[in-house]
Amino acid sequence: MPIRSICVYCGSQPGRDPAYIAAGRALGKSIAAHGLRLVYGGGTKGIMGAVAAGVLSNGGQVTGIIPEFLVDMEATRHSLGQLDELIVTEDMHARKHKMFERADAFVTLPGGIGTLEEIVEIMTWAQLGRHEKPMVFANIGGFWDPMLDLITHMREQGFIHRAHLVQPLVIADVEEIVPAILEQGEDRLPSGGEDAVISRL
Secondary structure: OOOOEEEEEOOOOOOOOHHHHHHHHHHHHHHHHOOOEEEEOOOOOHHHHHHHHHHHOOOOEEEEEEEHHHHHHHOOHHHHOOOOEEEEEOOHHHHHHHHHHHOOOEEEOOOOHHHHHHHHHHHHHHHOOOOOOOEEEEOHHHOOHHHHHHHHHHHHOOOOOOHHHOOOEEEOOHHHHHHHHHHHHOOOOOOOOOOOOEEEO
């Protein structure tokens, strides 16, 4: 499957570790450098803003998708005007569906409950056979370790059926994310195999 766009889920807050914002900017730069389009939740603050800025400042293309009620909470209307494409939806459900439609792969940077809910839904759809798009946990500073441990626990206890369909990549080095996605899009395992940088959950 050719990869033309990457959906990034992440926090609208910066978080306490400066590494999160830095990772957002670096991922955005990498997306642009590989000629891909960013699809994201439209926020211009926090890590969301860092990813978008990383793409735009490096000549890349950005599609922001945001529900009307969040425009003034997660963004500024002036900053939204800098995006290549802005889609304002009626509600969160429409936003998530539109993001799924526009994306060829999914990356989850650090974030809160909303970020968690988004990637879990994408994993659920994979388990149900609704898609085979690459999924990545950007495990910056081990941020997602508790979540990954929980998923492993659920699998070991027999609650993740068709587990072969739910195999997100776990990548600690943000520079490795886009190359790994492109390789998986070509139906090949990412280079590096099962190691500390790139692994399968």
